[in-house]
Amino acid sequence: MKIKSIRQIKDFAGKKVLLRADFNVPIAKGKVNEDYKLVKSLPMIRYLMRYGAKLVIVTHMSNEKQSTQPVARRLSQLLGRPVKFIPDSIGEKPNTAVDKLKDKEILFLQNIRFNKEEETNDKRFAKELSRPYDLYINDAFGVSHREHASLSAIKKFLPSFAGFTVEEEVTNLNKSLKPKKPLTVIIGGAKISTKVPIIKNFINKAEYILIGGAIANDFLKSLGYEVGKSLVGNDEQMIKTVIKLYKKAGNKKIILPLDFVVSKKKDGSGKLFVRLVNNVEQDDIILDIGPKTISFYSQFIKKANTIVWNGPMGLFENEKFKHGTMAIAKLVAARSKGQAFGIAGGGETVEALKLSKMFDYVDWVSTGGGAMLDYLGGAKMPGLKGIVKK
Numbered sequence: 001m002k003i004k005s006i007r008q009i010k011d012f013a014g015k016k017v018l019l020r021a022d023f024n025v026p027i028a029k030g031k032v033n034e035d036y037k038l039v040k041s042l043p044m045i046r047y048l049m050r051y052g053a054k055l056v057i058v059t060h061m062s063n064e065k066q067s068t069q070p071v072a073r074r075l076s077q078l079l080g081r082p083v084k085f086i087p088d089s090i091g092e093k094p095n096t097a098v099d100k101l102k103d104k105e106i107l108f109l110q111n112i113r114f115n116k117e118e119e120t121n122d123k124r125f126a127k128e129l130s131r132p133y134d135l136y137i138n139d140a141f142g143v144s145h146r147e148h149a150s151l152s153a154i155k156k157f158l159p160s161f162a163g164f165t166v167e168e169e170v171t172n173l174n175k176s177l178k179p180k181k182p183l184t185v186i187i188g189g190a191k192i193s194t195k196v197p198i199i200k201n202f203i204n205k206a207e208y209i210l211i212g213g214a215i216a217n218d219f220l221k222s223l224g225y226e227v228g229k230s231l232v233g234n235d236e237q238m239i240k241t242v243i244k245l246y247k248k249a250g251n252k253k254i255i256l257p258l259d260f261v262v263s264k265k266k267d268g269s270g271k272l273f274v275r276l277v278n279n280v281e282q283d284d285i286i287l288d289i290g291p292k293t294i295s296f297y298s299q300f301i302k303k304a305n306t307i308v309w310n311g312p313m314g315l316f317e318n319e320k321f322k323h324g325t326m327a328i329a330k331l332v333a334a335r336s337k338g339q340a341f342g343i344a345g346g347g348e349t350v351e352a353l354k355l356s357k358m359f360d361y362v363d364w365v366s367t368g369g370g371a372m373l374d375y376l377g378g379a380k381m382p383g384l385k386g387i388v389k390k
């Protein structure tokens with residue numbers, strides 16, 4: 001793998017640097033709720049400060065109306081230095097502010113998705129965005145699967161480099177693409193369509209692919225099992241792909257749950273039951289993997305030398321159904337940092353690691369949700385084109 005790393009440059013004095021970050025973080029009542037992505041970017045920002053850059057940071061927020069001002073404020077607290085917010089990302093205001101920047105000063109631009117041209121990868125917009133800068137760094141791994149102007153087209157107009165986060169992400173995620181065997185991949189979550197590419201890509205690389213969450217329902221339903229009123233995808237094509245995958249890989253590679261915790265009600269009120277996979281009733285709702293599954297899955301985690309985990313095993317936000325996910329978090333963490341190289345990622349997986357207090361015991365927790373799935377699924381990564389060569 002070849003990375004056009006920003007580490008090649010050590011003198012930024014007098015240079016106007018545009019840093020594309022992924023600071024798309026949850027905000028409530030004007031405050032950042034969760035700052036993992038910001039914390040991860042601090043070494044990159046401190047490096048640029050140490051070597052004298054005039055630094056301008058730009059990010060998107062998924063909410064196209066959300067201002068990035070609270071993010072700038074939180075970043076300033078984390079860095080312990082001023083971060084000046086500009087309520088625009090292109091045009092006269094930011095251009096003038098960039099011109100006035102002194103070495104080691106930081107400006108923070110408005111949510112780039114305020115401009116509709118961002119998401120259409122508009123070249124003219126990218127050119128305008130690039131105008132005041134000398135170089136561009138993509139440190140936004142988490143959004144590098146998007147063909148957007150500040151990630152893709154911008155690279156045509158500025159010398160472009162990979163930031164520390166991008167570099168670390170691809171280096172660590174690649175450890176699962178050329179893994180130390182055996183490789184155990186654990187895939188959960190709700191949306192089968194987002195998980196099929198990663199399962200496909202690991203079919204020949206992984207020894208074991210453990211399935212949990214609602215996507216296990218898709219597999220089981222496709223194989224003719226009763227899943228009651230449980231959440232299932234309704235994409236016929238996807239179901240066909242699932243059957244094909246399972247037939248191709250066999251039940252020794254794609255491993256499905258043996259039992260579940262079920263309820264008659266979505267919110268889990270009333271009595272809960274543990275059911276074996278072939279005993280699920282027509283009015284049952286599957287909400288977690290059961291104890292037999294946890295113990296069965298632990299065997300495959302305990303013998304792995306590389307582990308990839310994405311997606312919860314059940315509705316872990318509900319206290320009653322968190323046990324499967326918490327158990328997997330503990331098993332992955334216990335095997336990581338030493339015996340195995342453990343990789344985890346995805347918004348809910350990160351939350352589950354925090355809830356279980358296992359976050360610090362996994363080798364690599366990706367800042368990417370969709371981006372991690374796409375990268376590991378072998379999809380195109382427009383944000384990495386030209387700066388990372390596999």
Ligand code: 3PG
Nearest residue numbers: 022024062142143369370
């Ligand atoms: C994420 O949080 O997964 C990234 O920031 C990408 O956000 P998006 O799905 O709005 O492009």
